[in-house]
Amino acid sequence: MTAGNRLAAAIWAFITVLLIVFLGIRLPYTHVSSDILELLPQTRVLPQVQKAFLERLDTRIIIASNDITAFDEMVGGLGGLPAVENIRGRLTNEQKKEYLRDIVRYAPAILSDAAIRSLSAPESYARKVVAQIYSPIGAPGKAELEADPLLLARSVLKSRQMQDTVFESDGYLSARDEQGTVWALAFITLKNGLTNEEKADFVSQFRSLESATKKSYPDALICTQGSVFYAVAAADSARADITLLGSVSLVLLIGLFAWTFGSVRPILLCMLSASVGTVAGLASCLYVFGGIYGVTLVMCVSLIGLSTDYTTYYLMSLRDRLSGTAWDVMEALRPSLMHAVLTTVIAYGLMFIAPFPGLRQLALFAVTGLSAACLTTIFWFPMLVSGIRMKRTPLAVFARGYQDFWQNKRKYIMVVFLVFTACTAVGLNRLQINDSLLALQEPPQLLAADEAKIATLLGQNFTQSGLLVDAKDEEQLIQIFEELKKQGISSDAFPPLRSVAVQQSAVQHIHTAEDVVRAKLQKLGIHAGEFKYSSVGLKDYLASSLGEAYRPMFLEYEGRIYAWIPTNEVRNDLPANVYLVDRRGEIEHVMQSYRVRIMELLCAALVLVLISFACRFGWKSAVGAGLCLGFAATASLTALGFAGLPLNLFAVFAMILVLGIGIDYIVFFTDLSTKKVNALEAMAIAVASSLISLGILIFSRTDAVQGFGLALSAGVAAAFCIAPFMLWWSHDKH
């Protein structure tokens, strides 16, 4: 061991300690995001405003029940939960009184067109008011007439009940389903800035309350809708994936090394390099991005398993050395290891160009994590292997047989190629291209069914598509709304508020009719008070009890006012300052264009990798390596086709990784086989460990991760199987 080696080992130890300290400080405050939309690129139109609206909508929950008693128990219980800020469901008497007062006060702004037309004929209107007083049932009382002589509140309520999807029934906010059943509704607002743990706690308390209510009222139907449920379900799914797949992968890897090496130390060495790699990858992600996404973490935890390859190659070289110390073996192997790391950095580094923060995190994690694992092998392992005893692994027999197959059974090789070609034809024929976001996050069926029911009740969609309206002031905003309504765009999010000009004309009609009605009422002994009806602006309206439901749809930001109108209607002739926001469609379009672009880059990367290969091993070997990599990539696509999983951006990135891993195998095979070392045995262990660490992703609950895992596993397995082709290609008889 030279002084230089000692110094390098010490520096690396110092860096590792620094990384561990950094993680120790940052990890407790790390935000592991489970929101799929955060994983994706920022939108182009007013991103900050859209983010603010989405955050606000994310805090909303809707509950619907067809059973009032069950509803009361459920909603009553929710009031005590710490995450809940506000509940709108059952109206108190005070709330009802305030609501009616505000209706009369703001009547000019919210009366229907028909009511204003009717007020423009004062005599006829007065007759109608008097007729209502004589009605045998539902006649206005004296108190009501004195407070609202024109019965404007009745008029507004009636038109609202006829038009609005959500109406008040028996003191409850309600909606009717297609069968005519009335459902009580509650709109719940959660506190802002809840942490993931607080959200998970809330959902757990919510579900306990729901199941207790359902137990007490087995016939009651209770439906819920809210982003928080999806977020927690996604986090649970990612956590379950990480815990289950990570543990299974770890146990299998330990089992594999115990079986192959028959000794504890190689296992500990593999775990050491993987651990240092994980620490470095995670620390770099936290430093650069400030956090990490759940789906990315699932892939990273599996990916780091690849770092065991470096340990395996070193241990195999050490075992099969003819002479020299552990440091000499490392000296000889270092160029191959460094070349493997370089190709890995090229392959994974390509993912940095992806517009998706999630994939960029994966790229950074992979580059830093795998590099750190490799450096750990180079700097520390020669010190840690002194006296290590290793026997020939059980895979040696297989490896020798397989090598022999490639060198001596060339006729069979042709048969294997023909079979592979036939399989490829079938698999590629079945392969489908699909950039749907559902592959990234398929909502649990129960949540989706509940959401569909509530969407039917409210006539609303929850797809986060809609119109974003940007206005300089509230009056301009109302004018834009009137323009949109004229264009036939319907949405419950439009507040029933008129522009000031229209309101002022309504005020005139009201005052004219009021004089006539007052005179008629006086003849009946009813003396109504004096009222001053006036126009109202959007801000005052939103601040009143009438505007409560609309408040989340409006936002003031940097001196402008914005409105979010959820609608499914897609139009090209929108007025100025109105933007169609279809987040899902936009993201799917971006995913599609990047998939195409990255496939082109994949070809470019292949050329780059092969040039670096040619510099080291010559052009003939580079062409052979190109054929091997093409074979591996085709195997990835074929596997996807057979499994019915789509080719999407994630599968394309898996193919980039196949390129990186595949070239490693070819480098090691080409390099080690020339050193008369049983390269295939080392590679068999490496590929087995890769298949365990990456193949396990096939069992993920997320389609995109499944596809990623399958494409990677198939590609890596194919790269291993085809690697001896290099012997055949170069007619090497080793």
Place this chain on the structure above:
Amino acid sequence: MLKRRKLICAAALYTALNAVAADLSTVRKNLLSAGSFRCTFEQRRYLKGQTVPLESVGTLKVRQNSSVLWHQTDPFDQKIFISGGSIRIEVEGDPVEEISSENEAAGDIVKVLASLVSGDLKGLDETFETKSFEETADGGWRMNLCPKTELMKRIFREIGLRGSRTIEAVVLFESAGDRTEIEFSDRERI
């Protein structure tokens, strides 16, 4: 001893309740067989704090399980036509309003109005419960109903009914403190 007195009280209450139930059942049976009819009505509406009522008169035409026409002729002409859960109102020949039963509140009010004037006590069961029932000296009966639903509680405090084989008078005690008395007479089958 106390126990025994309690038992006797409970037994007496049980018997009395049973008797009320039996009588109510007879009244319901008789009323339900009232069929289609025409009659005149006199309505007096006492607004809270006023001693002089707003009076109106007119005719009522009920077609069993089909429609109700409330035709007020004085002090002005007003027709309220209830059919199939919807209500149409005409004031002095002008159609002024049409309410569909799809409107939750209006639908319930229409049902109550139709049940009250046509004597369909069963139709009131969903929204009202019997508070008291007594037989009168002239062989008739008198009962008071209390609203069950939030909507009806907001409109009515109580409803009083008087009749024998038919409903002869209705008193609506409104929650806001107003009161409406309606008397039916000159009933004839159609």
